[in-house]
Amino acid sequence: MRVLFTTRRRLLVDSQPRPPALNSLFSLLSPRKYAAETAWRRSSSSILGPDLPDVWNHPSSASPPTLPSPSGNQGDDELNPTIINGKIIAEEIRSGIAAEIRQLKDVSGKVPGLGVVLVGKRRDSQSYIRHKIKDCEEVGITSLLAELPEDSSQDDVLNAVSKFNKDPSVHGILVQLPLPKHIAEEEVLSAINLEKDVDGFHPLNVGNLALRGREPLFIPCAAKACIEILLRYDAELVGKNVAVIGRSRVVGLPTSLLLQRHHATVSVVHAYSKNPEEITREADIVISAAGVPNLVRRNWLKRGAVVIDVGTNPVEDSRSEHGYYLTGDVCYEEALQLVSAITPVPGGVGPVTIAMLLSNTLESAKRTFGLS
Numbered sequence: 001m002r003v004l005f006t007t008r009r010r011l012l013v014d015s016q017p018r019p020p021a022l023n024s025l026f027s028l029l030s031p032r033k034y035a036a037e038t039a040w041r042r043s044s045s046s047i048l049g050p051d052l053p054d055v056w057n058h059p060s061s062a063s064p065p066t067l068p069s070p071s072g073n074q075g076d077d078e079l080n081p082t083i084i085n086g087k088i089i090a091e092e093i094r095s096g097i098a099a100e101i102r103q104l105k106d107v108s109g110k111v112p113g114l115g116v117v118l119v120g121k122r123r124d125s126q127s128y129i130r131h132k133i134k135d136c137e138e139v140g141i142t143s144l145l146a147e148l149p150e151d152s153s154q155d156d157v158l159n160a161v162s163k164f165n166k167d168p169s170v171h172g173i174l175v176q177l178p179l180p181k182h183i184a185e186e187e188v189l190s191a192i193n194l195e196k197d198v199d200g201f202h203p204l205n206v207g208n209l210a211l212r213g214r215e216p217l218f219i220p221c222a223a224k225a226c227i228e229i230l231l232r233y234d235a236e237l238v239g240k241n242v243a244v245i246g247r248s249r250v251v252g253l254p255t256s257l258l259l260q261r262h263h264a265t266v267s268v269v270h271a272y273s274k275n276p277e278e279i280t281r282e283a284d285i286v287i288s289a290a291g292v293p294n295l296v297r298r299n300w301l302k303r304g305a306v307v308i309d310v311g312t313n314p315v316e317d318s319r320s321e322h323g324y325y326l327t328g329d330v331c332y333e334e335a336l337q338l339v340s341a342i343t344p345v346p347g348g349v350g351p352v353t354i355a356m357l358l359s360n361t362l363e364s365a366k367r368t369f370g371l372s
Contacts, residue, residue, distance in 0.1 A: 041096060041359060047219060047227055049261035050238070051212070079304070082341035084229060090351035094139050097358050101140040104366070112365035113142040114198070114357075115164030117175045119157055119183065120150040123324060124314045125176045132174070135354050141361055144170060154183050158191050165193045171368055172198030172361035177250055195367070198360040200224075201249060209257050218360045223254035225352035226287055226308050227262070229343065235285070235306070237262040243283035245269045245276070245296065245329065251289035251310050259287075276300070288329035298334035307335055307342040310349045 105111050114136055118129050129145070136143040144167075146160040157179070164173045173196045179185050189201045197205055200220035208216040230237065242264045246252035252268065259266045267283065269276045271290075277300040280286055288296050289310035301307065311329030328345030335342055343349050 041093075042228060042231065044215060044219070046231065047224060047258070048209075048215060049258070049263065052238070052263055079338065079340065081336050081339050084233070084341055084343045084348060086225075086229065086343060086348040086351045089229065089232060090355040093352070093355040094135065094358065097355070097362055098139040100362060104369075104371070105140065108369060110365070110369060111140055111142055112171050112361050113144065113167075113169045114172045114174060114361050115144045115146065115167065115170040115196075117146045117148070117157065117160045117164070117173070119148045119152055119176070119179055122178075123322065124312065124326075125178075127314075127322070127326075128312075129176055131350075132354050132357060135358060136361075139358055141358060142169065150180055152180075152183075154187065157183055157188050161188060161191045165191075165196065170196065171365040172196055172357075174199055174357065196364060198357060198364055200254065200360070206249070206254065206257075209254060209261075212261060218364070219258070219356075220250065220254040221356040221360065222251045222289070222310055222349065222353045223258050224356045225349050226251075226255050226310065227258050228352060228356065229308060229349065230285070230306075233341075237264045237285075240264050240284045241267070241282055242285045242287065243267045243269055243280040244287045244289070245280065246289040246291065246310075248289065248291075255287055255289070255310075286330075290329050292329055293327045294329070294331040296330040296335070298331065298338055301335060301338050303338055304340045305338070307339050308349060309343050309345050312345060312350055 101111060114132075116129060116132065118125060133143045133145065144164070146163070148156055148160060157175075161173060161175065164170045173192045175188055175192070177185065179188065189197075190203060192202055194202050194204055194217060198218050198221075200206070200209070200216060200218040200223075205216040205218055205220075208214040209219065237259065242259050244252050244256045244259065244266060247256070247268050247270045252270075256266050256268050264285075267279050269279050273279060277297075280296065280300045281302050283302060283305060285306045285308070286296070286301065287308040287310065291311055291313060293311070293313040293315055295311075296307075296309075307330055309328035309330045309332075312326050313328070314324040315327055316323065317325050326346050328348075330342070330345075332342070332344065
């Protein structure tokens, strides 16, 4: 088993030889060498994908059909899966953000501010908020928390958003989802000032993400993290079969839109899909954000697939410090027997998602200060 690790200026992986049958998929994961101080931020154009024309190449009618190569059973090749360490990627990104915020403060005396609205006492939401506020403090972003009880009215939540909209020290607003069922998420998210929508959920940001040739002010953080992880290791996305499990506005929808902008062939699997395991088993890359512990089993996965597990599901456990532990959508132990690379839970996509939130907040502040 390989684990990606890094120093401040280098990304290192071991160099054990790969089985021939997996060479094509392992070409997805050739890590680049990054300087943390200068290359932490990827341009929005690279995250949004290359601008390629939709021109179909018609095969010649005279060309004979391609027959399978009688190369033997590829299933006998030994796998040596890569464990993608999101904590290291996030640490590098945060390092660059912190350096830029220090420069911003030295020049202008100003720092970015993030307003957070948390409704209710969901343990997973509280855990996410703790991590986000901690990371804000570490990079120099001021965080303000509006914590509301579970039975808060729609107007209470809208008022909290309105206060942050009017506060000039707040450059980004985050409403932690999901909200209680009696509160209309769409109305709350639409109330966020477009220029402060660092989560990228405002209808105009989502609409611009869906339209090629248009750029949203902000790309949703979890989707941006998934693409960042894949691009960071030179993932080949153009033409690849990608299964996105789940179609939520938080992860599944924006991730599928981003992948289409990268010209991947995207299948969206959801609760009403027939034979979801068969659809997923055809994918070179699987991105799961269903929110169901251990949904994706070994028989869902193609041999040598790359798996990005966005699921972060709390499972009750009285022996754990907080009374629960977190697990992903993918049965990790089974996947390790079959995949070429996988993000663990926790420690995979989650830290990179928070780093993308910090990046969006910094970009919003710079735009407000006229520095973008």
